Amino acid sequence: MKNATLVSRVAAAVFGGYAATASGVMLLAALLPRVTPLAAADAVVLTAMCGFPAYLLTLLWSFSHSDLRRVWLVLGGITTVSALTVTALAVSGRAV
Amino acid sequence: MAEALLTMAGMAVYAGAALLALSQPAHWQASGGKDAPNRRQRLRLRSVGACLYAVAGVALFARDEIGFASLLCLLMAIAGTFATALTLALRPRLLTSLRGIAGSGMFNPSSTHRRSDTR
């Protein structure tokens, strides 16, 4: 039982955390050129650079938060919302 | 000139780190001091140490452009700290003379130590 919890914790932190961070970065890169004067290339570089400290914080939180179920829910939620929003932006952009 | 500035900065960070270390009781005693430095002595050690770091910084920014100088400041501060730690581990008595910079610590109202009390 304890090993399964550990595996789940590591999976949540490493893979769930990466998915949440990467999709969050992608969402920010999509939003910033639309709401600020920042160029698209600059937005990509800026958000990707920020992705590393963001992933670090996500890892630390995932490993220290007491409720493992909540960790999965939060990371899964961020990933889903970000991915859906980016897709919606892309689809609406092409439809224009 | 550049090498002179670098050497000066190196000596300054080593001495500065050593003074900061001496303000801690364990290292003060390791270098041969009695008891621990009192508040006035600690203040003196730390402020002179900080000044030495500032001197090193000025020398490095005079030597190089801002990017290189910042990197040099960071890495030389690390090197000075490391050199001090090794000195304390292997030859702590080398820092004996630096304790003099702390002064006698007299004229401090909170100090109850009087020279006439020691025999």
Add this chain to the structure above:
Amino acid sequence: MRTDFRDAMHRLHTGVGVTLGGLLLVIFWMGTLSVFDREIDRWMMPETRLSAPHATLSSFDNTVLPHVQHLAAPGTSWRVSLASARTPFHTLRYTDADGASVRRHIDPLRGELLDGPHTAGASGFFFPFHFSLHLGTAGYWIAGLAGMAMLVLIVSGVLIHRRLLADFFTFRPSRALPRASLDAHNLTGVIALPFHFMITLSGLVIFFAIYFPATWHGAYAETAAHPQQTFNLEAFGSWSRPAAHESVGNVASVDAMIAEARRLWGGPPADQVRGWHAGDAAGYIAVRRSFANEVRRNVDVVFFDAANGERLYRHTASTVVKVQRFLAGLHFLQFDHWPLRWLYFAAGLAGCVMIGSGLLFWLAARRRQSRANRAGLHVVTAIAVTTTSGLMNATLAFLVANKVLPVTLDGRAGTEMQVFFIAWAVMFAHALWRGARAWREQCALVAGLAIGAATLNWGMTGQHPIAALQSDMPAIAGVDLMLLALGFSAAAVTRRLSRNGAADG
């Protein structure tokens, strides 16, 4: 700090440290060696031990261009890294008529092709090992995960350190192994903390495009058919145009292109000339600015038409990209600054000591516990030995093979690398067989191989450190002196380990 949070950080630090410590040590070791990769290259390639080039570079058209036109297959791309203070020769990379990638060195004064290269050298073996572990795409991701693990280790290490400032200068090497190794671990970890954090984060930032690859899809969703290409053009100036598929014989003066580029930049030298579509009417040449004089690894580049020398495109980085280039430059260390180079080398070694002493501490503390899993401990000990003394012996075996293997051997560069991996495997087997006694035996081997390698260099090229310094070859002297220093320190450690071993009975 809440106790359960500190406990979690403690378990995290120990867990990640024990699991990935060996891998991190390999990455840090290879990275530290890469600080002096060009100097080690000169040691490994005696034919490149030329004196430093003159400040005014000789004519590209006379020394390099004839070789490019002669060697590069039509329609392919080629690349020339110009001679610099640390690399006293031009490096030409091209694709030959059989489609193979070839690298040749060119004497910058006489324009002759140098013999070889008969080895990958440090820049071809240690450096790629550092960021991709010679495992292709998977290697980049494993190294990236290790980098993130390092950041986690650094932060968790600080959070669990109870007396950070009080212990700042504390190092007690004469105490028992668990205390001494923990002191060493804390010392090298805390004192050099800003360096370790900076070097790890900057290393990851270099490869942001690999580790966050989908980002441009978000930003360019509706405006570009090929988001990645558009991004590379806008951010890094990766300009291109397709081939015209008709040949043209001449190439315009590259010296004029370099002069024009330098004029546009306000004076700084060029460090690389690249050509695309060799011999084609639509061929083009890019001149890139040197990194030697500042931390930032700039992306200033000017593109010219190959046939008539007309300027096609010029790129400079935006402010945001300049930040990324500065961080990349912090890590790549391609600027000319020998005090900083030595300080980085020392800090890198401190990082290796930090990781190694952490592993040592864990093993020493574990061994004292009677309920420890002996079999598991034996394997972890073997891994620790393999990634410390074993790694050093494999590295030294690579350097010795460089001196010992005949120059005419087919596939010599690959054979040298095989020697490295075979030696490493032998070290692992030895560690599994001998257990904790392997430390002392492998340490003795380090001493022998290190001094042997320096002696071989002297024997085969006649350049011992003093002779090297006299003939203006500080790089050779530096490598030999470091080898000798490693050898004698390893001998001292071996003696100390023998005394301790005898004392334990």
